[in-house]
Amino acid sequence: MPSWKLISGLCLAFFGSLVAVAGIGYAMVGIPTEENAAALSQNNVYYWADGKQMVATGSGENRQNISFEQIPKDMQWAVISAENKTFYEDSGVDPMGIARALANMATGGDTQGGSTITQQFVKNTYLSQEQTVSRKFKEMFISIKVGTKLDKRDILQGYLNTSYYGRGAYGIQAAAQTYYGKDAEDLSASECAFLAALLKGPTYYDPAGNEGLDSSATPDANRERSEKRWRWILGEMNKDGHLSDAKYQEAISEYPEPQGRKAIKGMTGQISYLVDTAKKYVLAHSDITEAQFDQGGYQIYTTFEREKVQALAQSVKKIEKERLDPKRKLDQHVQFGAASVKPNDGAIVALYGGAGYEKGHFNNNADTSGVPVGSTWKPFVLAAAMQYGTYKSDGVGVSPMSKYNGNDHLKVQKPDGSYYLKEDNSLFYQENESDHPWGYITLHKAMEQSVNTPFVQLGVDVGMEKVRDIAQQAGILKQSFSETNPSFALGTSTPSAIRMADAYATFAASGKQVDPYSVKQVKRGGQPLPGFDKPAVKEAIPANVANNVTKVLENVIENGTAQNAKALGRTAAGKTGTTDENKSAWFVGYTQQLSTAVAMFRENPKSHALLSMNGTAGKDSIHGGDIPTEVWTEYMKVALKGESDPGFPEPSPIGRVIDQVGAPSPTPSVTATPSETVTEEPSPSPSTSEPEPTPSASASESCAFGWCNDNGGPGDPGGDDGDVSPAPSVSETSGTGGNGNGGNGNGGFFGGTDTE
Template identity: 60%
Template structure:
C-alpha cells in the first residue's frame, strides 16, 4: 500500500501540473485584436426633422452608444439581474463554468451562469456554439479581458452587442424598438423589462417568438415574471426602493412598427442626406466609412410634408394616368422638392415610386431634365441686375417692349443677326404663330413667349444670365452650352436646385445653399461641417421683388393660373420643352418654394420620351400636371398658416429700353391712352422710367384651342418650348457677339450622360 507521503506527493504534483497547464494555456490565449464583424456592425440611423427615427440603413439594426448615453437605470438593472458582483469579480465564474461543462458532458442545459464579462466576450469575440473548446476559450479570454479592460468598457460593450428581439441588437436599437426613445431616457421600469429580454428574447419578447413554446401568451407570462424578479433584484442591490418597485405596473412596449427600410420616399431621403454628408463632412469622411455604419444622421425632412407631397403626386397621377389603358401613360416620372426661403433647408422630396418599386434614381436630386421656360425669370433678373448694352448698366424695366412674333431673327449686341452653323440667320420660334407684335417683358412672361427672352438674353449677354442663375443657386455642372437657346431653359438642374433658386427670389435676392442634414453623430461625438449654410446676397433685393411681382402675374393671369387654387399670394413659372419631353412648375409663397418636374423615361434607357398623348391629351404643359401637383401639395403644406403677402418692390431707377425690331412704326399689341415710348433697334432709350405698373391685358387675346378638355390640358398653350420643330431650336445660333458655337445637344442626347448624377452631391 503506497505511503501517505507518496500519495501526497503525487497529488501535489497533479495539482501543480494542472495549475501549470492553466497558466500556460492562459499565456497562450490572446484577446483578438478586432471584434468579430457581426458584433460591431452597425446600421446608420436617419432621423426626421422632429427627432424621431426615419429608418436605418445597414444589414444589422444596431447603434453603438457610449455608456454615458445609456440610462443609469438600465446599467443598474443589468448588473443586478445578470452579475451583482460585476464591479468586484475577476470576470469569470468558475462554478458556473464547471457547471456548464458538466451539463455539456451529460447533455444538460449549457445556458446561464456566465458573468457580464463572459457574455461580452462571447458576443464580441466568439461564436455561439456550445462546445468544450469554445467554453474554455471564453474562460481564458474573459480572464484577460477582465484584467486589461475597464469595467465600464466591458459593460458598455455588452449592452451594445446583446440581442433584445424585434431585430434589435444593442440597447439603443432596443430602446427605439420597444419604447421609441433613446437609451439615455429609459426609466427603471422600462429598464427592468429590457433586461428581462436578455435571458432569451425569443422566449421573453411578448410579441411571441419562433417555436411552439414561444407563443405571445407564453412569452408574456415569462417576461412579466422575469420583469418583477429584476425589479426585486434591483431593490436587493440597493438600486431601487421597494415602494417604488411595488408601484410599477408592467411597462407595455409600444406597438411594433413595420420596418420602413428604404421603401417609399425614405430611400431617396436617405440617399440625399448621405450625399450631403459626404460633401460637407470636414473629417474626410468616405463612402466606405459610411458603409461601416454607426452614424446618426439628423435630417431636415419633415415627415408630414413628405407624405403630403407624395399624396399630391399620387392623387394627380391617379386622376389622369392609366398605363394599362394608354401606352403614352407608361414611364411617366415626377420629381419634386420643397425648400424654405431664407433658410435653405429641404423639407420634402418626391424622388419616384420608391426603391421597393425598383426605381432607384432620385428624380428630385438628379440632373438631366431640361427646365424650359422656368429659366426665363433668370434672364429677366439678369437684365434688371446688370442692364443690357442699351441701358449702360442701369436696370432694365419689365415695361420694356420686345418683339413677340413667331419665327423672328435674333440679333447680337453689334446689331448683326445671330447665325446658324451653316451661316444663315437663326430664327427663333414660339409654340404659337400668334402675332403678338411688340409686347412688354411683363406680358411676355405672363404668356411665356419665347422670342422676347431669347433677344433679351442676347442683349444682356448669356454669360451674365448664367452667372445670375448660378448665384441664385443653380449648379454650374447642370448648365447647358451657351448659345441663343440658353435663355429658354436647355439647362438641366434638379428639382432641389430649382426650388432653391426660386427661394432666392422669395427671400429678396438672398441665397442659401440647400441642405438636408443638420447634425451627424458618431460614437457620441458630433461631426464638424454641418453648420447652417450662410446667406449671401445674389441680387439686389428690389430686383428679386420685381421678379416676384412679375411671377405673381403669371399665376394670376398667365400660364400658371391653376396655382390660383392655392388661395393665397403665390408666384411661379411654367416650363415646357420641345416635343413635350418635360414639363415644370416652380413656384413659391413667402414661406415655401417648391419645384415639380414631369417627364417620361423608360427604365434603363437614358432618353426622354415625348409626352404628346399622355393622359389622353394632345400635349402636356407646365401649367397642367406639374402645377396641379404643386397646388395640391402647397395647399396641404401651408394649411392652417396665415396668408402672407409678398413685399412690394422698391424703386430700381430702371430704364425702358426696347428690343430689336421694336420701332415707332411697329403695330402696338395693346391700346393705351399714354403709350410708352418706343425706340429703334440701335438707339438706347435715355429716359428712366417710373416704378413699373402692371399693364392692361392685350386687346386681342391669344387664339383659343380648337378643343378644350375638362382638365384644360389642351387649352391654349403656354408658349413654353425649348425651340422650334424645324431644327432652329436647342442652340443652332451662336453664343453671342464675336463668333459662333456648335448647337447644344437636344435633351435626348444630353440625357444619356447626366441622368442619375446628384445635383446637390459633390
C-alpha cells in the same frame, strides 16, 4: 496496488499540469486590439427636423451605442440582479459556471449559461458566437484580463450596447426604440425589467411570438414566460435593494406592453430618398469616407419636416390618381421629382424622389440632373437684363416694360447685326408654340404667357454668359448648365429640383442666397462633428432686381400660364416650364416662407431616355401649368396651413425701357414699374392656361443649331410654353439624363455634379 505516494504524485502532476496550462493560456491569450466586426457595426440613425428618430439604417445590424450615463440605472440593476449579482465584486469569471458549460459541451447538452456579464461582454465584443471548447477557454482568459484592466462601468456599458434583444435590435438604445418607441434614457423601471428578460432569449421571451424560429415560441407561451421573468426580475431588484418598495409596487402593477411588430424599418417610401440626400450631404461636408460612414455609429440630424414630406408625397399620389390611368400606355412610366426649401435659410424641408426603393426606383428624382427645366429658366434671363442691361444700354438695366417682338418664326439677331444660321447656313428661325400674332409685347407680358421669341432675343442682347452668372449666383450649379447658345435662354440646362427650389428661394428672399442643406448636425459617440454649420447667407442678386422678378412672376399666377396656382389662396409667385417634344414639365413657385419645385417627365425604363408626354393624361400635351402646378398647389396648401400671408416686398421702379430694334416708336422715356397695367397688345391673349399647341404644330421646339433639334430641322414649330429643344446629349442619352431607376447619371450632390 499503486502506493499512496504514486497516487499523490500523479494528482500533484495533474493539478500542476492544469496550473501550467492555465498559466500558459493566460500568458498567451491577450485582449484583442480590435473589436469584432459585429461589435463595431452600428446603425446610422437619422432624425427629423424636430429631433424625433426617422430611421436607423446603414449597417447589417440595428445597433446604436450610447454612453453609460444614458443607460438608466434601473436597466443596469435589472441586468445585474437577474444575471450577475456579484458583478461589481467578482473577477469577471464564474469557474463553476464555466465547468458546467464545458461539461455540457462535452456531453452534447445545453450550451447556454455559465457566463458572467464580463464574459458575455467579451463574447459579444471580441469573439464569435460559436459554441466550442477553444472559444470558451479564450473567453475565460480574456475575461480575467478584461476584469482587471477595464472599469466595471465600461464593461456593463459595452455589454448592454452589444447584446441582442430580438426583432433585429442590438443594444439597449435600439431595443428601447424597437419595443417602446423611445430613447433608452426615458425607459421606466418596469420597461427595463422587460428588456432585461429578453436577454434570457428573445425568441422565447418576446410576447409577439417567434413561431417562425421555434414552433413552441407562440405569442401566448412567450407572453407567459415574459411576464413570469419580468416579475421575478423586479422582485430581485427590490430584494437586492436596487428598487424601493414604493417603486417596486408601482412597477409591478402593470405589465409594460411593448408595441407590436412593425414592418421592417429602412429604405422604403420617401425615407429612401431622404437618407440618400442626407448621406450625400454628410460625405460632401466632412472627411468621413463612405466606408467609414457605412460602418455606422453616426447620428444625422436632418432638416426634413415629417409633415411636409408626407404632404408632398400625398400630393403627388393624389394628382397621379386623379389624372393618370396606369392602364393607359401613354400614362405609364411617368415620374415626378420635387423639393421644398426655406428662403433665407436653405433648409430642405421636403422632397419627393420617386416611388421608393422597395418598388425598384433607386434614383432620387429630387436630387438629380437630366430633366431640362424649360421656361422656368426665363426669370434668370429677365434678372440678368434688369441687372446688367443689354449691349445697347451702356450698363443700364432693362425695365420689364421693354417691348420685344413676340411673334412666331423670328430670326434671332446677333449684337453685330447678323443673324444666327442653321448648320446648312440658311437662316435660323425661333419658334413659339403657336403662331399667335403677339406683335411687340412687354417682357412682363411675354413672361406671363411664356412666349419664346422675346426671351431668346433678350438673352442674346444681354449675353448668355451673364444669364449663366445670374443663375449660378441664385444657386444653380455650374455643372448642370448647357451650352450658352440661344437655346440656353429657354431652359436646356438640367439642374435638380432641389437647386431650382433653392434658386427661386433667392428671388423670394429679395436676392439673398443660401446653399441648400439637408443636415444640421452629425454626432458620433455623442460628440458633434465639425463641418455642419448652417450655410452662410450671401447677397447674390440686388434686392430690387429680385423683387421686380417676383412682381413679374406674381402676374404669371394671377393672369398667365400658372393660374391653377391661384387655388392656393395666398400671395405667391412662380413660373411654368415645358420642354422639347413635351418630355418634361415644371412648375417652380414660392411664397416668402417656402419655395417648391415640381418636375414631371416620362422615361424609357430600359434606356432611361426621356419620352414625350403628348397624349399623357388624355391631353394633347402636358404643360407646366397643368399637373405640376396642381401638385405644387396641393402641397403648398398643407405646408403653409396656419402660416401668415406676408406677401412680397413692393419693388421700386427698375431700369429703363429699352425696346428691341424695330419696335414701334415713340418709345416711352420714363421708367415704368412692373405693376403697371399691360395694355400694349393689340390682339387678345390667352388668360387661363399655358397656350395649347396649334393642330399643325408638334410639341417640339427649335434652337439655333441643327444638333439641338430631335425631329426634323431647326425650323420645326413647337415649344409648349416657350421652351427650346435641348440637344440630344441632354434629353436623349441616359448617361447625362440619369433619371432612370438606377441610371448612371444621377447627378450627385443636389443635382448636376456628375459632369463638368
